[in-house]
Amino acid sequence: MPSYTAPVKDMQFILHNLLNVTASDVPGYADLDESFTGAILEEAGKLAGDVLAPLNRIGDIEGCRLENGVVHTPKGFKAAFDALREGGWNGLDLPEEFGGQGLPYVLGMAVGEMFTSANMGFSLYQGLTHGAIGAFLAHGSEDQKATYLPKMVSMEWTGTMNLTEPHCGTDLGMLRTRAEPQEDGTYRITGQKIFISAGEHDLSENIIHLVLAKAPGGGPGTKGISLFIVPKFLVNPDGSLGARNGVKVGNIEHKMGIHGNATCVMNYDDATGWLIGELHGGMRAMFTMMNEERIGVGMQGYAQAEAAYQASLAYARERLQGRAVTGAANPEGPADPLIVHPDIRRMLLEQKSFAEGARAFTLWAAQMIDRSHRMDDAEAEGLVSLLTPVIKGFLTDKGFDAAVAAQQIYGGHGYIEEQGISQFVRDARIAQIYEGANGIQALDLVGRKLAAGGGKYIMAFFDMVKAFIKENEGDAALKEGFLDPLKKASKDLQAAGMFFMAQGMKNPNAALSGAYDFMHMMGHVCLGLMWARMARAAQAALDAGEGDAEFLRAKIATGRFYMARQLPATGMHLARIESGADPVMALDEAAF
Template sequence: MPAYKAPLRDMLYVLYELMDGESVTSLPGFEDFSRDTIEAVLGEAAKLCEEVLQPINRSGDEEGCAFENGVVRTPNGFKHAYDAFRDGGWTGIACDPAFGGQGLPATVDTLVVEMICSANLSFGMYPGLSHGAYVALHAYGSDALKETFLPKLVDGTWSGTMCLTEPQCGTDLGLLRTRAVPNDDGSYKITGTKIFISAGEHDLTENIIHLVLARLPDAPKGVKGVSLFLVPKFLVKPDGSPGARNGVACGSIEHKMGIKASSTCVMNFDEAQGFLIGAPHKGMQAMFTMMNTERLAVGVQGLGLAEASYQGAVAYARERLQGRSLSGAKYPDKPADPLVVHPDIRRMLLTQRAYIEGSRALAIWAAKNLDLAKRHPDPAERAKAEDFVAVITPVVKALMTDLGFEATNLGMQVFGGHGYIRENGMEQFVRDARIAQIYEGANGVQALDLVGRKMPAHAGRFLRSFFHPVSDHIAAKKADPALAEFIGPLEKAFIRLQQATTFIAQRGMARPDEAGAAASDYLRLFGLTALAYLWAQMAENSLPKAEEDPFYRAKVGTARFFMERLLPQTGGLLQAISSGARTTMAFEEAAF
């Protein structure tokens, strides 16, 4: 397994030099988080990921989880690692101090999540699901539920899940059949089966809190009749400790392509006692609060795995001797040149690098707006940030997981045949990355969300939260000859995005299949334009320091590669979008 070293310098660069981290830590409630404090937090997170989580990544993949008599055992070392993780306070770094959390900004938490995903994605699933449950319960739970369950979720003594999917319904949650029958004491009996439940059963915590979608007896049909319930594995005694076993049990665990050390469970609820979260029939509202948090985190999973793969690929390309440079031997004292001298190897490494550093910037841009939406004292600024988070969430989730899978495949390719061998660790990154394109809403669904919901919402208001800053930046920098090689390609991509938006808006209103057929290409075009906007800024602030510092010199070089070699995809994407839905939808169904 390749060694992992947290890219702290680049993280701090994005946070402070690109995204003006001081503007985040000056928000109400964040004043105590100085740069020194945040650097110390990130440094300790890096140490934990490098020294505790990464060493059990491959062994966890090979051993997997074990299921016997309803009990799930995580791989060797996971319980010890989780105890260290919990004792270090990492389960609550971005949680409300009122419930024992540390209250750090989302920007900082996002960087910590990236490190965890690079080091050991399977491990990260356990606290990751707990944080999602925390978010939903914090936003919609009653005071009594919050007082009982949030402190234990925050300190990691208990963990959480989200139970949506059933055998007959995945994306279409209006088809779910799990029932909730009222009890006389105000609680509910929950009965049904949920599948694909990450961290549904395990041996890391003393209790597991399931957030379950179910229907009340008088529920309307479809998603408007779905309610959200909290169902603990163990009922809670008056003193707050776990009591009797509730009517929920793991029926089996899935045998998966990747993230094998994360228990993915079939969960059976048999008149389990549950407690309503939020209003009856409004469960989707509460669940989407949780899911949107998870979708941003899943995008970061793609980034984290790409970074780990890139580090392994770079190390191998520097040490593996194969052939001579096409332009003549670069290391004549050696029997062959290292792989890194070859153009195609450099193409793959630079593609990884450009996507990784661009995605990191995109993730922190989204996280910064999460912080602004929650903390900015001006309601108008909060609303603008909320609009941006709404439109960028499907882009972050889908683009960054697509690019993460592409990057891990490139990393494996750099190794050649040795990349396909388990012992070298590169193929695990590919397998682990693949699920991120599927769960928390498959990427095609994210694309439909972007064109079907976010694009037309409020007469295009969500889109303007992205379009306006990009347009303003182009207008402000277009006349600067030093930036022409970056602003010119950005402007071309942005024009293509505007043309695609107009095409879909006009065609999609009359023929919805037109929008559906264009959706995935449109999301990719949107995402690449966002990366181009960020790369243009990174090039601009790195150019003055590039001569003296190789870090900034590499930034400028990577920006050039992105603009010249990767951004031209946008031309093909626009052409595909403009071709319309005819060839897709006219194909005879019987011919498939």
């Protein structure tokens, strides 16, 4: 069974060598010195490796069980959840006034990756709670915050998001769940929601559902939608739990993966709900949750890649099969370890260069989120908003590919469930689908985010890439391996943007037909930029004689792989995009 070791050294490199957090002007960052972040990451890593990872396969095998309206989580989940709660991990990056530790989001993201790598099904119980808390912070009244947040931050209570209904997921305008206003200011909520992660379980005292529903008078489609708080148990004025509310789990889904998480059908039958945020402003409130969730889902992509990488690396070092073409590497043994073979190294490096590049990209984005939250930095907010669909869509696609590559390294043994590697493939798969399927992310990017602010965020993005290249063009060590490929990829991306603009209004299908490829191109440019920055930072540390030289040299070598072997994908994506809408739209629907 795969074990998991938290990549503390790599996270420390990103925080301190790449992002240089203590030198940043973001409030709270000055405290993030190396020994402080190191201590937190080590501690979280222990919990992840020692407590959560050993439960990963148990969660996969046992799954969740619904009996008489009660959902039983897999053996050991409750104790692990208690350990997570008692360690105060959920509150790490949440406001102190509600019991959190008020540390930056960038640190919460790093810790969240560890928990997700170790046990994705389990970590969703916390992740959804964290997302729901975000909605309370952004849209809740002072009363609502005071009533719910302390218990949710401490994870005595957990949270959920209720969007999807059987007939509508993406197209929420069609939703049918109704909210009838009552004289006391509450609403009666009635309807059915599906795919509700952590919708019902035995881990917490109460579950606070955030539910999208239509209240009268809001107009058709998404305009009529509002967001409601529907607690499983009503909360008395003194904070104690009151009567059971009219919400029940109808079923739990049988899924391809994340079996440890209870994905529920939730039935609302005259449940008492409280409006959160503005009446008929539910879509806006939902997007607040959704944006943070999407970045969290992008993280799931590389978190699974990291876990799968570690497992396949261990296997490639142990399994003896064949001989290195350049001469036996293990002449005393019956064969050489798999890792001597170039094609095995290719698959390992695809995973490693992706996971490390994605981690840098996401932690960099988390820093931008900290800037936007802690400094009201509108430019940072705009940039993160632009990149959110890339983080979600690109990182989950590539994370899945990485898990598939890890499984491939195992050969036939990878197909056997007892090895545990198939689980990473099956678990990673959901991240491409939920919180807006990746095709929707591509549409969001091309149809909405490119044009946002009159195009100023995408221009700022290109300026950032150009500025980096310009600033470093005198650096001979960076030029061939990093700057040249980055320049080429960035040029491809700009050409694709120009193509969309030229087609523009007269043929919207051209942009929509190329949106997915654009998202991938942009992902490669982002990871390419991160790798170029990491290579520079690693070289600087080597030049200064600081840090672990072997680690720093590996960082540069891994980056070279990414630039040489992954960045050329942008040319392919550009060619596809420039073929326009015709190849995609020409076939009659009936002729498929």
